[in-house]
Amino acid sequence: MTAADAATAPKNYEVLAELRAYRLAEEAMRRRTRESMNMGENDLAALRFLLKAQGDGQLVTPGMLAEHLGMKSASVTVMLDRLTKSGHLTRMPHPNDRRSLAVVATPGSDDEVRETLGAMHTRMMTVARRLDDTQAQVLHRFLHSMSDALDDAS
Amino acid sequence: MTAADAATAPKNYEVLAELRAYRLAEEAMRRRTRESMNMGENDLAALRFLLKAQGDGQLVTPGMLAEHLGMKSASVTVMLDRLTKSGHLTRMPHPNDRRSLAVVATPGSDDEVRETLGAMHTRMMTVARRLDDTQAQVLHRFLHSMSDALDDAS
DNA sequence: ATCTCTTTACTAGACGGGCTAATGATCTCG
DNA sequence: CGAGATCATTAGCCCGTCTAGTAAAGAGAT
Numbered sequence: 001m002t003a004a005d006a007a008t009a010p011k012n013y014e015v016l017a018e019l020r021a022y023r024l025a026e027e028a029m030r031r032r033t034r035e036s037m038n039m040g041e042n043d044l045a046a047l048r049f050l051l052k053a054q055g056d057g058q059l060v061t062p063g064m065l066a067e068h069l070g071m072k073s074a075s076v077t078v079m080l081d082r083l084t085k086s087g088h089l090t091r092m093p094h095p096n097d098r099r100s101l102a103v104v105a106t107p108g109s110d111d112e113v114r115e116t117l118g119a120m121h122t123r124m125m126t127v128a129r130r131l132d133d134t135q136a137q138v139l140h141r142f143l144h145s146m147s148d149a150l151d152d153a154s
Numbered sequence: 155m156t157a158a159d160a161a162t163a164p165k166n167y168e169v170l171a172e173l174r175a176y177r178l179a180e181e182a183m184r185r186r187t188r189e190s191m192n193m194g195e196n197d198l199a200a201l202r203f204l205l206k207a208q209g210d211g212q213l214v215t216p217g218m219l220a221e222h223l224g225m226k227s228a229s230v231t232v233m234l235d236r237l238t239k240s241g242h243l244t245r246m247p248h249p250n251d252r253r254s255l256a257v258v259a260t261p262g263s264d265d266e267v268r269e270t271l272g273a274m275h276t277r278m279m280t281v282a283r284r285l286d287d288t289q290a291q292v293l294h295r296f297l298h299s300m301s302d303a304l305d306d307a308s
Numbered sequence: 309a310t311c312t313c314t315t316t317a318c319t320a321g322a323c324g325g326g327c328t329a330a331t332g333a334t335c336t337c338g
Numbered sequence: 339c340g341a342g343a344t345c346a347t348t349a350g351c352c353c354g355t356c357t358a359g360t361a362a363a364g365a366g367a368t
Contacts, residue, residue, distance in 0.1 A: 012285040016278060018297040023180070025301040032306075040325070062346065075326055077347055082325090099334045099345040123303035124170060127296070131166040138292045142281070143172040147179040149277035152186075194354070216317065229355055231318055236354090253316040253363045 019146070033116055042069050043083060050089065050105050051113055060103045061094065088112075173300070187270055193240070196223050197233060201242060204259050205267055214257045215248065242266075 034044055046065050053060045066076045080103065083089045088109040094100040131139065188198055200219050207214045220230045234257065237243045242263040248254040285293065 012282050012287075012290040013279070015282045015285060015290055015293045015297075018294060022297045022301050022304075023177070025304045026177070029304040029306070042325085063344090072327060073346065074328075074348080078325075080346095094345095097335070097345080101346075120303060120306060124300060125167070127299040127303055128166050128169045131169060131296070133166075135292045135296070136166040136169055138289045139169050139296060140172060142285070142289070142293060143169075143176045145281040146278060147176050149274060149281055150176075150179045150183040152183070152274060196354085217315085225354095226356060227317065228319085228357080232354075234317095248316095251316080251364070255317075 015142075029120070036116065037112065039083075039086070042071065043079060045069055046079060046083070047088060047105065047109060047113060048117075050103060051110055054105060054110075059094070061100045062103060063100070065103065169296075183274065190270065191266065193237075196225065197237060199223055200233060200237070201259065201263060201267060202271075204243065204257060205264055208259055208264075213248070215254045216257060217254070219257065 030041070030044075034041065037044065039047075046069060049065065049068050050060050053064075062076045062080060063073060065079075066073045069076070071079075080089070080091065084091065087106060089103055089105050092102040092104055094102050184195070184198075188195065191198065193201075200223060203219065203222055204214050207218075216230045216234060217227060219233075220227045223230070225233075234243070234245065238245065241260060243257055243259050246256040246258055248256050
């Protein structure tokens with residue numbers, strides 16, 4: 001494959017197609033994960049957000065989840081019901097504000113996510129670490145430019 | 155910020171974060187588009203698929219849409235109802251198979267999509283075209299490796 | 309030619325997951 | 339203390355998908 005690649009110089013306009021292919025691969029991975037864990041897009045995102053915050057020793061409230069996921073506080077309530085019933089998290093009293101509450105992930109869900117996503121993340125990290133400074137620079141510029149191109153207030 | 159960037163060589167492990175940032179930008183763009191056109195994810199994807207096929211002079215049937223979008227034929231029927239009512243497409247008799255039908259986009263929807271997505275696509279194309287062969291090669295390898303990393307049957 | 313199997317889109321009914329509006333509890337500040 | 343803001347929750351709705359079942363039409367065998 002590398003021999004063929006070296007022979008056929010990759011045309012720059014093909015990069016867009018490859019970027020699209022990458023996006024498709026990522027979406028497929030997300031779908032697999034969701035299906036294997038029997039939960040929706042937002043449920044999984046909430047769990048990831050929760051685990052990350054928890055790892056940083058931060059307290060998460062339903063309101064924070066609502067803001068981060070871009071959904072209404074009412075919908076978050078129902079989502080928490082769902083995730084509580086499935087045993088992924090627990091509602092705990094908020095230490096300072098008695099109106100609010102602290103959302104904490106159960107130990108099991110922590111393991112589950114790490115197990116599912118950990119290996120993949122390691123593989124991606126490995127790819128990234130192999131880059132030398134020049135290559136990292138190319139990617140840095142490219143990704144930034146592409147992000148800007150998407151922002152339409154360019 | 156750009157001055158700081160030039161001074162601080164981008165570390166390779168930051169590339170993952172930048173890739174993530176790109177994904178977020180893309181998702182945001184998609185959401186904006188959907189909201190500005192008042193339609194869901196699949197509706198828009200169907201329209202894009204339809205316009206592309208139509209541009210290639212190809213006939214599109216509901217069954218093809220079902221396969222491409224990964225949804226059931228029944229759901230496609232309802233989607234077609236929706237998109238027909240919103241004036242984005244029309245059902246026409248299939249020339250050969252009287253069981254089936256041809257889905258065609260209305261001229262207005264063609265313009266609408268091109269207008270919304272065209273400028274952005276041009277900007278992305280411009281970024282891609284600026285790459286020299288070496289840079290294209292770096293991106294080529296990186297995107298492929300990342301896609302592989304996601305495929306978990308590495 | 310007709311009988312059978314397959315394919316195609318459609319209808320009906322259910323469900324999941326989001327939204328809005330309204331409510332009760334609690335905090336905050338004049 | 340009292341008025342208004344803020345937090346999670348509940349109730350009721352809607353949208354978009356799914357499964358199951360149906361009618362119409364093509365394809366192939368005898």
